[in-house]
Amino acid sequence: MATYEPSVALVRLNDTDLALADPAEDIRGREALDMAGDELGKIEDLLIDSREQKVRFLEVTSGGFLGLGATKFLLPVEAISRITDEAIYINQSREQVAGAPGYDPTLVDERYMRDVYSHYGYPPYWGLDYEYPPYPYYPDAPALTRRGREAETELHDRITPVRPQPTARLTRSYVDDRQIQEIMTREVEVVHPEATLWEAAQKTAGLDVGPLPVCKGDELVGMLTDRDITVRATAEGRDPKTTKVYEVMTPEVVFAYEDEGVDDAAELMTEHQIRRLVVLNRSKHLVGIVSLGDLAVHSGDVQQAGKTLEGVSDPSAPQR
Numbered sequence: 001m002a003t004y005e006p007s008v009a010l011v012r013l014n015d016t017d018l019a020l021a022d023p024a025e026d027i028r029g030r031e032a033l034d035m036a037g038d039e040l041g042k043i044e045d046l047l048i049d050s051r052e053q054k055v056r057f058l059e060v061t062s063g064g065f066l067g068l069g070a071t072k073f074l075l076p077v078e079a080i081s082r083i084t085d086e087a088i089y090i091n092q093s094r095e096q097v098a099g100a101p102g103y104d105p106t107l108v109d110e111r112y113m114r115d116v117y118s119h120y121g122y123p124p125y126w127g128l129d130y131e132y133p134p135y136p137y138y139p140d141a142p143a144l145t146r147r148g149r150e151a152e153t154e155l156h157d158r159i160t161p162v163r164p165q166p167t168a169r170l171t172r173s174y175v176d177d178r179q180i181q182e183i184m185t186r187e188v189e190v191v192h193p194e195a196t197l198w199e200a201a202q203k204t205a206g207l208d209v210g211p212l213p214v215c216k217g218d219e220l221v222g223m224l225t226d227r228d229i230t231v232r233a234t235a236e237g238r239d240p241k242t243t244k245v246y247e248v249m250t251p252e253v254v255f256a257y258e259d260e261g262v263d264d265a266a267e268l269m270t271e272h273q274i275r276r277l278v279v280l281n282r283s284k285h286l287v288g289i290v291s292l293g294d295l296a297v298h299s300g301d302v303q304q305a306g307k308t309l310e311g312v313s314d315p316s317a318p319q320r
Contacts, residue, residue, distance in 0.1 A: 003016075009130055010047045010056060011106055020046075024136045025055055031087040032060045032075065036193040043088060047074065049125070054132060056125055057116075059103075073103045076104070077135045078122040081251060086235040092120060093247050105170055118286050135219040180265050181258035183295070184288035185281050190215040191224060193246035200224055213278055214249050220278060222249035255272045255280050257285050265290050 011079060013020070013028070022025050022284065027044075032040040039060030042188045046055045055076040075090060075097070090097070101115045110126075115123045128298035148192055191212045214222040224245055230249035255278045256265050267291070269277050279288040 010113075011049045011050055012059065012105070013046045013048060013260065014044075016309065018048075022053070022136070026282055027058070027083065027088055027136065030085075030151055031143065033087050033089050033177060033244075034095065034097065035081070035089070035091050035221070035251065036244075037089070037221070038094055040090065041071075041073075045243070055127075057113075064123065072105075073097065073100055074116055075110075075124055076117060078118055078133045079120055083136055093135045093244070093284060095247070096120070098101055127268075150259075155164070163189040178262050179259050180256055180262060180290055182280055183262060184258070184290040185294060186288045188213060188278075188286060188289045190286070192216065192247055193221055193244065193249065195245050197229055197240040197243045197245065201229070201240065213253075213286055213289070214245055215286055219253070220253060220280065220284070222246070223253050223278070224249045253278060256290070257282060262295070266295060269295075 013026075025275075027045060028043055030043050032043055034040050041060040043058050045059040045063045047057040055077055057076055058080075059072060060075055061070045061072050063070050068190055075092075079092050080088055081089045081091040096119075100119050101112060114124055126133070153246060155215045168219050189203065189212065191214055193214050193216055200212060211223050211225040213220055214224055227279060228248045228250055229240075233243055238248075254268060254272045254274060255267055258279050258281050265277055265279075269275070276291045278286060279290055
């Protein structure tokens, strides 16, 4: 019986005279930032496998002076959530990175790489069911999941969840040509990614606002839901007074633009079975939120609001 023999021979790009065929893949020299936007270090090198000649790991250097006393560690390309001209954003916390297996360039073998993948929660690249991530074609924007009319133009979302199938699709007796910004709530309660879960829970309980947008300044970086707290914190026995929001939040966010139509918002809410939809401007900054209540109060079509509510209230829908 034939067995699959993994090829785990990796080479540092700096140690070769090779160049990546696609210049967009060469992200050496850029800063690596964690999911809260804090600096992890600089990407000094890329590790490529000799068999498929694909980038597998980022070699990041942190601290030190002129190379002395610096610490090096590896990050799988699967951990990338956003790429800009200056930085690479990682969907891991600083604490998670600090707890990764120690890196010794002379001891990078199959066992070590398996440990690294396991630590970050990714399958090894030699696994039979492995799929190469969309590196380097990540949208130059926060790690938001955009669905709807732009799904075909915003290529290669980092995570593509299975779309829920609502029991009722949205129907309209007329077309509402107003923009979302005309009916949305502009004063949005948010939580900082560095806040503790205890602080976030106090805010949601006191305001009865449900899921909280997680923002660093006016940049939306995720959403914090009851399910996030239950599954990623309570079930794992984490202390809510020390666990930070960015450690458990959901980084993928369904959103709409403020200049899109009210009907578009209703479609997105029905399709994704959510009761609140965050609203961004074209600079991808948070400017408001639209809820089922906003649709019900401002819509001239009661049937539209009712159908949206029916689709969102499907019992098989995830709680958000």
